[in-house]
Amino acid sequence: MNILCDTNIILDVLLARAPFAASSxxxxxxxxxxxxxxxxxxxxxxxxxxxxxxxxHDTELAYQAIEHILDILSVCDVTYAHIQxxxxxxxxxxxxxxxxxxxxxxxxxxxxxxxxxxxxxLRVPALTPQSFLKKLPQ
Numbered sequence: 001m002n003i004l005c006d007t008n009i010i011l012d013v014l015l016a017r018a019p020f021a022a023s024s025x026x027x028x029x030x031x032x033x034x035x036x037x038x039x040x041x042x043x044x045x046x047x048x049x050x051x052x053x054x055x056x057h058d059t060e061l062a063y064q065a066i067e068h069i070l071d072i073l074s075v076c077d078v079t080y081a082h083i084q085x086x087x088x089x090x091x092x093x094x095x096x097x098x099x100x101x102x103x104x105x106x107x108x109x110x111x112x113x114x115x116x117x118x119x120x121x122l123r124v125p126a127l128t129p130q131s132f133l134k135k136l137p138q
Contacts, residue, residue, distance in 0.1 A: 001036045001037065001109050001110075002036070002037045002038075002039065002106060002107060002108040002109055003027070003031070003036055003037070003038055003039070003108055003109060003110050003111070003112050003132070004038075004039045004040065004041070004076070004099065004102060004103040004106065004108045004110075004111050004112070004124070005027065005028070005031070005038055005039070005040050005044075005073060005112050005113075006040075006044065006096075006099055006111060006112060006113035006114075006115070007040075007044040007047045007048060007051075008020075008113060008114045008115065009024045009027060009028070009112050009113060009114065009129060010024070010028070010040065010044070010048055010069060010073075011048060011051055011052070012024040012025075012114070013025045013028055014048070014052055014065050014069075015051070015052065015055055015056075020114060020129070023128075023129035023130045023133060024129045026129065026133055027112055027129045027132060027133065028072055028073075030136075031072050031073055032071070032072045037074070038072060038073040038074070039073055039074050039075070039076050039102075039103075039106055039108065040069070040073045040074075040075060040076070041075065041076045041078055041098070041099055041102045042075050042076065042077050042078050043078050043095070043098065044099070045066060045069070045075060048065065048066065048069065049062045049063075049065070049066055052065045076102040076103075076105065076106055078098065078102065082098060082101045082102055082105065083098065085101045086098040086100075086101045089101070089122070091118075091122065092118070093118050096113075096115070096118040096119055096122075097122070099111060099113075099119075100119055100122040100123070100124055100126075103124040104122075104123050104124050108124050109124075109125075110124065110125055110126065110127050110132060111124050111125070111126040111127070112126075112127060112128075112129055112132050113126050113127075113128070114128055114129070116128055116131075
């Protein structure tokens with residue numbers, strides 16, 4: 001199974017944002033243990049660095065966070081073709097549209113996000129971490 005983790009899922013864990021961090025961490029642990037194949041986008045990586053540095057006031061911690069994420073998730077390059085397709089799709093939130101295009105290009109089964117409503121009209125279904133974890137066999 002392939003999933004694409006949206007920025008908010010990763011930030012929930014890195015910034016220990018309650019009450020979301022626990023279920024988001026469970027999703028990332030599944031990726032880390034290679035039970036599922038996890039991806040994020042190159043543009044998410046830059047956003048993550050920015051928010052970690054801004055919230056923790058520590059550039060080195062932000063670099064370490066990115067290094068750790070790269071150990072867990074593969075990164076989808078955001079290409080000109082991805083941007084063109086996202087522009088063509090005209091989703092209300094361009095960033096969500098770009099994430100969805102990347103997920104589709106990677107043949108992901110799901111996008112994992114806390115903002116699943118932003119992805120309702122797109123081809124790859126979006127689930128919250130809690131909903132995704134409930135779908136998995138016990």
